[in-house]
Amino acid sequence: MTKHDIPGIVIGRLPLYLRAIQRMAQEGQRVTSSQELGERLGVSAAQIRKDLSQFGEFGKQGTGYNIKYLSAQLRRILNLDGVWDMAIVGAGDVGSALAHYQGFRDRGFQATMIFDKDSGKIGTKIGALAVQDIANMTEIIRQANIKVAMVATPADHAQEVTDQLVEAGVKAILNYAPIQITVPDDVRVEYIDPATHLQKMSYYLE
């Protein structure tokens, strides 16, 4: 069985399971059940058991899941045993907020470089990171062997920047620009666009 035999929708739920049990661990809890986890997440217990069973046997009937063990296993499955270095493209408000964001490190990622094309920003510091010239981005990313990037440019530049990231060897892109981007089959893209989420909810407003 290869990684691609497991449906993407199952993989997409694993980070939510991990987040929930890490929260339980922070609260001092040691054991959980698919029932409890399901109630926290609004997913059925059967769904959780079925998802996890694709990767092995993580709990015993009647005694539930050991949180520390399940957490370690989920991190291993999701390739989170180490910390992935990330590049941020775009040093505007969104890129700056991402550079400052403290929530990545504990979850397996850290921003180690940020690029912009604005000469007024190049060389300035955002948190611990100095803004670098986007003209040098492809080479710098390739040399650093960075595989993960976040695109926080205006929509007009997102595809061009993405093409450069792909050329540099990036395989996972989190795109904050409000536009669909195209990548080769061996590169993954996820999208964050708050207005899309808001519009989905406004449908239900009176």
Next chain:
Amino acid sequence: MTKHDIPGIVIGRLPLYLRAIQRMAQEGQRVTSSQELGERLGVSAAQIRKDLSQFGEFGKQGTGYNIKYLSAQLRRILNLDGVWDMAIVGAGDVGSALAHYQGFRDRGFQATMIFDKDSGKIGTKIGALAVQDIANMTEIIRQANIKVAMVATPADHAQEVTDQLVEAGVKAILNYAPIQITVPDDVRVEYIDPATHLQKMSYYLE
């Protein structure tokens, strides 16, 4: 037929259709087809036709969709004829970035207030918004009849803040705190958590 008869997954795709055709309009395009739209979005043409057919007849066989008309209809369906005022809770890096973000207005939303509990932040300005004391939040939101809010507090405070927003009459919450929150049935929650998206992609990294 009520709003709730149409599956949430269909509603979730409408903002993506709207975003794509608004982009086409910006590029000067006047007409599109379900084929073209599908290629842009990585969705099948049949899916798009089926989704749109739930709401009426928006195109003619062979001539495609008039972009201006379809855009107006999607905005109407999604309740985006006006602009929804929003409250931001939390004036840290994420809340500040949201207060500065220019991408909401054109898409039907505007942040009109921001709250924090930190006395060092209360009264300071973030863009055009003065940070207000969270102690007064429920009353201020209720009086302003705000229905949409974004939660950008640490995880530990997200549920408490959510309860206050619900009490104040908010019906749509975009939660940036990395924790599942609980709301009554008549309130919608959407989540934005970049680490969850990154972890979904790291599964596929070598």
